[in-house]
Amino acid sequence: MSEGGYVLQARGIGVRFGGVRALTGVDLGVRAGEVCGLIGPNGAGKTTLFDVLSGIRRPERGRLLLDGTDITRRSPVWRARHGIRRTFQRQQLFGQLSVADNVLVAQEWRGGGGGPAADLLALPPRRARERERRARGERVLADCGIGALGASYAGGLPVGQARMVELARALADPPRVLLLDEPASGMSAPERDRLAEVVRRLAEREGCAVLLVEHNVTFVMELCARVVVLDLGTVLAEGSAAEVRANPLVREAYLGTS
Ligand SMILES: Nc1ncnc2c1ncn2[C@@H]1O[C@H](COP(=O)(O)OP(=O)(O)OP(=O)(O)O)[C@@H](O)[C@H]1O
Ligand SMILES: [Mg+2]
Numbered sequence: 001m002s003e004g005g006y007v008l009q010a011r012g013i014g015v016r017f018g019g020v021r022a023l024t025g026v027d028l029g030v031r032a033g034e035v036c037g038l039i040g041p042n043g044a045g046k047t048t049l050f051d052v053l054s055g056i057r058r059p060e061r062g063r064l065l066l067d068g069t070d071i072t073r074r075s076p077v078w079r080a081r082h083g084i085r086r087t088f089q090r091q092q093l094f095g096q097l098s099v100a101d102n103v104l105v106a107q108e109w110r111g112g113g114g115g116p117a118a119d120l121l122a123l124p125p126r127r128a129r130e131r132e133r134r135a136r137g138e139r140v141l142a143d144c145g146i147g148a149l150g151a152s153y154a155g156g157l158p159v160g161q162a163r164m165v166e167l168a169r170a171l172a173d174p175p176r177v178l179l180l181d182e183p184a185s186g187m188s189a190p191e192r193d194r195l196a197e198v199v200r201r202l203a204e205r206e207g208c209a210v211l212l213v214e215h216n217v218t219f220v221m222e223l224c225a226r227v228v229v230l231d232l233g234t235v236l237a238e239g240s241a242a243e244v245r246a247n248p249l250v251r252e253a254y255l256g257t258s
Contacts, residue, residue, distance in 0.1 A: 022233050045091050087170055091159075093154040102154050146168065179213075225241070
């Protein structure tokens with residue numbers, strides 16, 4: 001466990017795109033069992049920070065720690081295997097696959113056991129494992145309120161349902177850290193309620209550390225005990241939802257415009 005009790009911690013993160021400083025000296029951590037909100041205006045650097053945390057972008061400066069151990073140079077695959085999962089602001093589903101298969105592939109990294117021979121021969125233990133994985137996928141889809149969509153093609157879904165499938169895929173194998181980039185955008189009110197319920201349960205019951213980017217400030221304030229505000233690539237404020245809401249700098253940079 002790292003300093004401050006953080007499961008995942010970013011220290012002094014810096015990222016540039018040519019002349020644009022997307023992130024400068026960003027410190028942020030998330031603890032087991034908490035839902036931490038990450039808000040800020042367009043272009044503040046929220047998605048860039050998620051890319052750094054999930055390993056798809058290497059920062060020029062700073063370090064990342066998982067349970068206090070440096071993972072800055074670890075690949076996205078390594079991080080996913082160690083329980084750091086995410087969803088994307090621009091959805092990244094496998095559109096040609098069914099919803100059930102989208103959730104199934106997220107469990108395949110563990111392999112089937114028995115190697116290629118077992119694959120070719122479809123040996124009984126292999127079939128049993130696939131059944132277990134399909135059953136888990138069905139449970140996760142049902143929890144996310146999309147149990148009826150298993151056979152649908154992911155590419156044909158409306159945006160709110162597609163976001164729910166991305167969430168289900170991130171939960172297919174229990175995450176330790178979950179990074180959600182605008183998961184409620186495009187969702188109907190009942191879908192948003194379901195999302196809030198799933199995220200809350202994941203944190204409270206399973207001890208997952210959740211970091212949530214969202215422009216719907218009411219949604220963030222209701223769901224997150226702690227909120228971090230990014231502006232122009234730096235942390236502008238951090239505190240309880242009430243503290244952040246009352247902060248004049250935050251109101252000026254962000255809340256006043258929403
Ligand atoms: N691939 C890229 N190439 C060049 N500049 C980029 C790239 N990705 C992001 N940026 C720039 O980095 C800054 C941070 O962008 P980022 O997408 O992280 O912001 P954000 O807080 O997620 O915004 P939004 O709320 O609109 O999603 C912006 O100035 C953006 O234009
Ligand atoms: Mg973004």
